[in-house]
Amino acid sequence: MKLDAKIPEGPMAEKWKNHKFNAKLVNPSNRRKYNVIVVGTGLAGASAAATLAEQGYNVDCFTYSDSPRRAHSIAAQGGINAAKNYPNDGDSVHRLFYDTVKGGDFRSREANVHRLAECSNLIIDHCVAQGIPFAREYGGYLANRSFGGAQVSRTFYARGQTGQQLLIGAYGALCKEIKSGGVKMHTRCEVIDVVVIDGQARGIISRNLVTGELTRHVADAVVLATGGYGNVFFLSTNAMNCNASAAWRVYKKGAAFANPCFTQIHPTCIPVHGEYQSKLTLMSESLRNDGRIWVPKKKGDTRPPAQIPEDERDYYLERKYPSFGNLVPRDLASRNAKVVCDEGRGVGPTGQAVYLDFADAINRLGKEVIEARYGNLFEMYNRITDDDPYETPMMIYPAVHYTMGGLWVDYNLMTTIPGLYALGECNFSDHGANRLGASALMQGLADGYFVIPNTINDYLASTKIEKATTDHEEFVKAETVAKEKLDKLLSINGKRTVDDFHKELGHLLWNNCGMARNEKGLKEALEKIPKIREEFWKDLNVPGSADDLNQALEKANRVADFMEFAELMVKDALERKESCGGHFREESQTEEGEAKRDDENFCYVAAWEFQGLDKEPVLHKEPLEFEEVKLTQRSYK
Amino acid sequence: MSKQINLTLKVWRQSKGEAGRFETYEAKNIDTDASFLEMLDVVNDELTVKGVEPIAFEHDCREGICGCCGALVNGKTHGSHDRTTLCQLHMRHFEDGQELVLEPFRADAFPVLKDLIVDRSGLDEIITEGGYVAVKTGNAPEASTTPIKKEFAEAAMDAAECIGCGACVASCPNGSAMLFTSAKVSQYALLPQGHPERAKRVKAMVSKMDELGFGNCSNEYECAVACPKGIDVKNIARLNREFIKHGFKS
Numbered sequence: 042m043k044l045d046a047k048i049p050e051g052p053m054a055e056k057w058k059n060h061k062f063n064a065k066l067v068n069p070s071n072r073r074k075y076n077v078i079v080v081g082t083g084l085a086g087a088s089a090a091a092t093l094a095e096q097g098y099n100v101d102c103f104t105y106s107d108s109p110r111r112a113h114s115i116a117a118q119g120g121i122n123a124a125k126n127y128p129n130d131g132d133s134v135h136r137l138f139y140d141t142v143k144g145g146d147f148r149s150r151e152a153n154v155h156r157l158a159e160c161s162n163l164i165i166d167h168c169v170a171q172g173i174p175f176a177r178e179y180g181g182y183l184a185n186r187s188f189g190g191a192q193v194s195r196t197f198y199a200r201g202q203t204g205q206q207l208l209i210g211a212y213g214a215l216c217k218e219i220k221s222g223g224v225k226m227h228t229r230c231e232v233i234d235v236v237v238i239d240g241q242a243r244g245i246i247s248r249n250l251v252t253g254e255l256t257r258h259v260a261d262a263v264v265l266a267t268g269g270y271g272n273v274f275f276l277s278t279n280a281m282n283c284n285a286s287a288a289w290r291v292y293k294k295g296a297a298f299a300n301p302c303f304t305q306i307h308p309t310c311i312p313v314h315g316e317y318q319s320k321l322t323l324m325s326e327s328l329r330n331d332g333r334i335w336v337p338k339k340k341g342d343t344r345p346p347a348q349i350p351e352d353e354r355d356y357y358l359e360r361k362y363p364s365f366g367n368l369v370p371r372d373l374a375s376r377n378a379k380v381v382c383d384e385g386r387g388v389g390p391t392g393q394a395v396y397l398d399f400a401d402a403i404n405r406l407g408k409e410v411i412e413a414r415y416g417n418l419f420e421m422y423n424r425i426t427d428d429d430p431y432e433t434p435m436m437i438y439p440a441v442h443y444t445m446g447g448l449w450v451d452y453n454l455m456t457t458i459p460g461l462y463a464l465g466e467c468n469f470s471d472h473g474a475n476r477l478g479a480s481a482l483m484q485g486l487a488d489g490y491f492v493i494p495n496t497i498n499d500y501l502a503s504t505k506i507e508k509a510t511t512d513h514e515e516f517v518k519a520e521t522v523a524k525e526k527l528d529k530l531l532s533i534n535g536k537r538t539v540d541d542f543h544k545e546l547g548h549l550l551w552n553n554c555g556m557a558r559n560e561k562g563l564k565e566a567l568e569k570i571p572k573i574r575e576e577f578w579k580d581l582n583v584p585g586s587a588d589d590l591n592q593a594l595e596k597a598n599r600v601a602d603f604m605e606f607a608e609l610m611v612k613d614a615l616e617r618k619e620s621c622g623g624h625f626r627e628e629s630q631t632e633e634g635e636a637k638r639d640d641e642n643f644c645y646v647a648a649w650e651f652q653g654l655d656k657e658p659v660l661h662k663e664p665l666e667f668e669e670v671k672l673t674q675r676s677y678k
Numbered sequence: 679m680s681k682q683i684n685l686t687l688k689v690w691r692q693s694k695g696e697a698g699r700f701e702t703y704e705a706k707n708i709d710t711d712a713s714f715l716e717m718l719d720v721v722n723d724e725l726t727v728k729g730v731e732p733i734a735f736e737h738d739c740r741e742g743i744c745g746c747c748g749a750l751v752n753g754k755t756h757g758s759h760d761r762t763t764l765c766q767l768h769m770r771h772f773e774d775g776q777e778l779v780l781e782p783f784r785a786d787a788f789p790v791l792k793d794l795i796v797d798r799s800g801l802d803e804i805i806t807e808g809g810y811v812a813v814k815t816g817n818a819p820e821a822s823t824t825p826i827k828k829e830f831a832e833a834a835m836d837a838a839e840c841i842g843c844g845a846c847v848a849s850c851p852n853g854s855a856m857l858f859t860s861a862k863v864s865q866y867a868l869l870p871q872g873h874p875e876r877a878k879r880v881k882a883m884v885s886k887m888d889e890l891g892f893g894n895c896s897n898e899y900e901c902a903v904a905c906p907k908g909i910d911v912k913n914i915a916r917l918n919r920e921f922i923k924h925g926f927k928s
Binding site for chain 1: 680693694709711712713715716719720723725726727729730731732734736737738739740741742743744745746762766768770791792795797798799801802805806807808809810811812813814815816817818819820821822824825826827828831832834835838839841842865866869871872
């Protein structure tokens with residue numbers, strides 16, 4: 042396998058423009074001769090499917106949900122970044138690019154990040170034209186707020202429901218193309234496998250989740266926008282159905298998987314409270330604009346927060362990082378929360394929580410202002426915990442949120458399988474080792490609305506794609522393998538439920554490959570994962586049948602992939618003997634306990650190549666070069 | 679503080695091509711801090727171990743925003759709590775020993791797929807008729823060129839908060855999708871971007887609604903009571919005005 046990132050020549054700010062000009066085009070009347078499959082209808086998938094159809098391609102779009110509008114992008118709360126500089130606080134495309142490269146701890150590809158910053162402004166223009174009700178100032182102009190990792194206000198938002206509004210916008214664009222006939226929508230259909238013919242991605246096998254029917258779909262290119270793999274941890278902020286299956290299955294067919302150990306732990310989630318718990322709920326990072334994070338100075342101080350006087354509180358982020366304060370990037374905020382809890386200064390019944398306190402902001406601005414800014418988040422917190430954050434501080438703790446690793450893609454967002462693309466959280470490209478706030482929505486929409494329509498044409502116009510039908514032996518083979526696996530899952534008749542296994546795996550990963558990792562723990566996990574996997578295939582219980590709506594079977598099929606994927610994730614973490622962003626190797630830290638990068642040995646993208654389940658995967662390295670942003674120790678002091 | 683409670687569930691079970699029936703299950707030692715869906719997870723785990731097929735129910739984000747979940751709990755969509763989706767309803771609101779009846783959303787336009795899961799694709803079909811602004815990507819003017827009065831942006835956002843869960847339809851005696859449709863019509867009627875297609879949109883969406891078997895609105899207001907996002911019935915009034923203004927003209 043040879044990794045060619047295909048980064049265009051020329052100065053950073055000209056690369057994307059030149060690349061678009063140099064890309065081969067498909068003339069408008071020929072576009073209808075091409076079929077493209079888009080898997081996933083989140084921000085990246087829905088925007089890609091809609092835009093490709095607008096261009097004239099025939100698009101088949103798949104989602105496992107009952108409606109494209111349910112994709113997990115809908116849950117994003119806080120906002121989307123753009124370098125509009127409306128607040129006149131010194132923002133620019135270059136600064137957004139700089140902040141994102143630095144925020145990612147210098148483990149992303151500069152050229153991709155620059156393109157992302159360039160597209161950001163077009164996204165806002167487009168979304169406003171779609172009628173997305175962004176927050177406005179009284180003068181009628183768009184409002185902004187600030188987010189972690191930045192010293193400017195560049196985040197656009199729609200109350201605490203920004204993801205919802207942007208997704209509904211993309212879903213509207215998709216509906217427009219469904220109406221025009223450009224997109225054929227397949228709901229309640231899950232991708233079971235991607236079919237590769239003569240080295241090119243040529244279609245998919247999908248399973249109708251209501252009837253269980255397996256069907257074959259042929260195309261000239263396949264676009265995956267299937268999200269991240271955070272649910273491998275069982276407890277995460279991801280929706281229950283988020284999974285790694287499509288990405289994992291194409292990895293097994295030859296697509297390189299990049300940086301799987303890069304997981305973002307989000308600092309402001311509602312803490313874990315019980316064994317039955319299925320899901321963690323995020324409280325938007327925007328809360329850190331007004332909320333102050335603190336713990337008692339004294340260990341084991343169990344007094345209610347109101348009884349702890351000001352001088353006995355430690356506002357540890359403000360103390361350690363005076364220029365960014367509570368708005369430090371997520372990896373720093375998370376790690377510091379873990380540190381104070383590990384010291385025994387955590388609060389709440391489990392001691393695994395810190396306070397996010399709005400008392401000062403309410404005193405300064407009044408309850409009404411806070412209510413207008415964060416009302417729905419406060420309400421959500423109250424519903425879940427039964428506490429009123431207007432009266433007493435919220436309790437928060439970090440949780441698995443976003444995965445920066447994903448399928449390796451070149452500058453065109455193509456994986457190492459020609460004709461197979463990966464967009465949004467499903468690829469690895471733009472966030473490095475940490476993702477800054479309000480940048481995931483930006484990447485999803487940039488990839489779907491602006492990047493893929495300008496790169497897929499080059500492939501379609503310049504590549505010989507033989508005619509293929511669904512009778513091809515690769516389709517038959519893929520369908521047979523899929524069917525056998527489903528039958529196997531149903532036939533084990535063991536004693537344990539899918540969730541039971543999933544929890545066991547997730548727990549192991551959280552403890553050994555979570556917010557902090559060390560060699561011993563990672564090696565221990567590597568020993569245990571194959572055992573859990575073996576047990577899974579021996580003692581699983583999946584009731585029901587394969588030709589019916591069977592949620593346990595859907596879940597089992599996904600968890601089976603997590604059981605394999607987890608091993609690669611841990612291997613990657615073990616291999617990377619440095620700390621960077623969300624990957625904190627305890628052996629590699631500065632005297633102050635900050636992540637210590639090792640640029641000499643690890644300034645690369647780790648891209649793994651599958652060799653067979655019982656064989657060691659091969660590690661390929663894409664060296665990262667930094668022309669514009671100088672490699673420096675990240676400082677937010 | 680959390681405690682544990684026991685409940686009796688009478689659950690609607692229905693498989694493909696079969697008539698439905700109620701089955702009774704015990705939900706034991708349920709933590710009152712658990713969500714309603716987590717309670718169902720616990721029950722399902724026990725059923726699975728006993729070799730009984732778990733209760734099928736739709737759910738995904740479990741944060742009250744994706745709009746997947748929803749069932750009738752003692753006759754109320756999403757349970758009886760104000761402005762709450764089923765995933766955000768917590769067991770602390772139930773009594774020890776209580777009996778709960780769980781049924782799928784009932785409406786002509788929402789056929790049952792299995793147990794508590796219904797087919798709500800009709801709602802997508804209504805949106806497909808025009809619940810968007812037909813703008814092609816890459817054509818938009820600079821975003822700040824059209825100032826929008828804050829009040830209008832806020833009112834549009836109030837309408838846009840609809841999560842498409844279908845509780846409005848299921849709670850309406852007529853099975854009407856008026857609240858859902860009116861929320862989308864309102865969002866675009868309130869914003870300048872929506873104006874060029876205003877007449878076409880309202881006519882097409884209303885006619886699709888009728889075609890799909892959603893009932894008419896007879897001002898029962900049950901929809902607004904059931905809506906977990908507090909979508910206001912004044913959107914229905916706005917839809918009616920839009921329809922009268924534009925629908926009868928052509």
